[in-house]
Each structure stands twice: as C-alpha cells, then as structure tokens.
Amino acid sequence: MIDKTLIKKRFSKSLSTYEDNAIIQKIMADKLIELINDREYKSVLEIGCSTGILTRKIKEKINYNKYSAIDIVGEACKYVLQIINDAEFTEEDIETAEINENYDLIISNACMQWCNDFEKTMQKLISRLNYGGVLAVSVFAKENMKEIKSFFNLPQSQHPTISGAKVYEQEPIKIYFESPISVLNHIKLTGVNAIKPYKFTKTKLKEFEEYYKTNYSENGKVYLTYAPKYIIYVKPERY
Ligand SMILES: C[S@@+](CC[C@H](N)C(=O)[O-])C[C@H]1O[C@@H](n2cnc3c(N)ncnc32)[C@H](O)[C@@H]1O
Numbered sequence: 001m002i003d004k005t006l007i008k009k010r011f012s013k014s015l016s017t018y019e020d021n022a023i024i025q026k027i028m029a030d031k032l033i034e035l036i037n038d039r040e041y042k043s044v045l046e047i048g049c050s051t052g053i054l055t056r057k058i059k060e061k062i063n064y065n066k067y068s069a070i071d072i073v074g075e076a077c078k079y080v081l082q083i084i085n086d087a088e089f090t091e092e093d094i095e096t097a098e099i100n101e102n103y104d105l106i107i108s109n110a111c112m113q114w115c116n117d118f119e120k121t122m123q124k125l126i127s128r129l130n131y132g133g134v135l136a137v138s139v140f141a142k143e144n145m146k147e148i149k150s151f152f153n154l155p156q157s158q159h160p161t162i163s164g165a166k167v168y169e170q171e172p173i174k175i176y177f178e179s180p181i182s183v184l185n186h187i188k189l190t191g192v193n194a195i196k197p198y199k200f201t202k203t204k205l206k207e208f209e210e211y212y213k214t215n216y217s218e219n220g221k222v223y224l225t226y227a228p229k230y231i232i233y234v235k236p237e238r239y
Helices: 004-021 023-036 053-061 076-083 118-127 146-152 180-190 202-215
Strands: 043-047 066-071 088-091 103-109 129-140 166-169 173-177 221-226 228-234
Touching: 004 180, 023 053, 023 103, 023 129, 023 173, 023 228, 043 053, 053 066, 053 076, 053 103, 066 076, 076 088, 118 129, 118 228, 146 180, 146 202, 146 221, 173 180, 180 202, 180 221
Parallel strands: 043 066, 043 103, 066 088, 103 129
Antiparallel strands: 129 228, 166 228, 173 221
C-alpha cells in the first residue's frame, strides 16, 4: 500500500527544489502534450499539478476555457494560480476525490503511479470524460529506476492495460551523476522517494555506493534509468 501521508510530506518538502531536478518530468510533459494537441479542449482537469511544469506547457499549447487542477499537496495551489489565475484548484487525493463534472481533457504527468488502485482510478477518470474527450496519463514502465529497485528489492512498476487505450513506451533515458550519493540526492529533491521511508546506516550507505558503482557506471559516472510510458484514451463520440 502506498502511504499517502508520506507522499504528501515528501512532495510538499520537495516543492522548492522540484523544478531544477525534474529533468525527466519536463521531457514527459512535452511528449504528453505532443500526443494530444491535435484537437480542441474546452475544459481541462490536471491531476498532480505540483509546481506547474505541465500546466505551463498546456497554457502555451492548448486552447481551453476552463482549467481545473488537483494535487494531494495544498501548496501546489499557489503555483497553478501564478500560471492560470482563474484556475480552480482542489487539494485532494485523486483516488478518493469525488469528481462531479465532465471534462474534454483529463491529463496527468508523472503522478498516477502513486495510486494504490491505478485501474479503478483510470476508470473513474474515463467516466468523467465528455464524449470525444481524452484521458492522457504519463507514468513509468518496468525498467524505471531499475538500479534503485534492484538494491532495495522493490517491485517493478506495473500498470494494468486500460481497455481501449493506446500505450506508448519511450526508450529508457539514462541520466548521469558524479556519484551514487548524487543519485540519492536527485531522487530526494524531486520527492519521488515517496514510496517507503528509509534511513541509511553508515554500513548500508557504503554498501549502496559500492553496489551502484560496480553495476551502474559508465565513463567515470554513474547513471539512473528512467522509463516513461504514456497512456492515451479517447472516449468515443456519441452518434
Ligand atoms: C512527480 S510530481 C509531478 C508533477 C507535475 N505533474 C509535473 O509535470 O512536473 C507528482 C505530483 O503528484 C502529486 N500526487 C501524488 N499522488 C497524488 C494523488 N494520489 N492525488 C493527487 N495528487 C497526487 C504530488 O503531490 C506531486 O505534486
């Protein structure tokens, strides 16, 4: 089970450092927009808006009349309002949130992997699409952060297929760092260490550094793999 209190705490703490470290999330936001900006959307609901990396890109590339955003972290509100001053913001967990309106576009970048029941949440969002509307979600594929998962013995990311949706898996992207400690810092500064609380002992940290250097070094640096995945569902038009 994903601990939502921990998610809230970690993301709230990392808001001020998130943008400088969210290299992959910026790439994902661009790709997500590229996959859906071939049509018009009057109403948009963004899930997990955080500091507004995706919000800014939507404002630039998509025409809309009404913008709503949800984040489990309340402080995200001020970031969204700085970008879209008439946006409607709700502080809520998307899994338990009651959505009372329908939208032309429901979109989420690098957030829905924090759902305990991904499929149920996706179906809830699909039920809130207008006919012809689009649900566009980016998450992570199996290979994502395989270096960290193998050391901590964490499960690989797996998302059930959503019937009728198209899935695009991007080539995994390696990001290079000076040391295993800078990998850990990078993860912390983006808040994505939100799954499990973990305290390193000195011995464990040394073990981690050695393991990482031995297995994931290239040209004097160490790397971390990200594997983005995009799920696009278009609700059929009603005839
Ligand atoms: C990695 S950040 C991605 C932020 C943003 N979408 C971007 O493109 O940079 C994940 C965001 O999702 C939010 N989040 C995580 N789980 C959530 C949930 N169950 N409901 C709503 N927001 C959630 C976090 O608070 C955080 O702001």
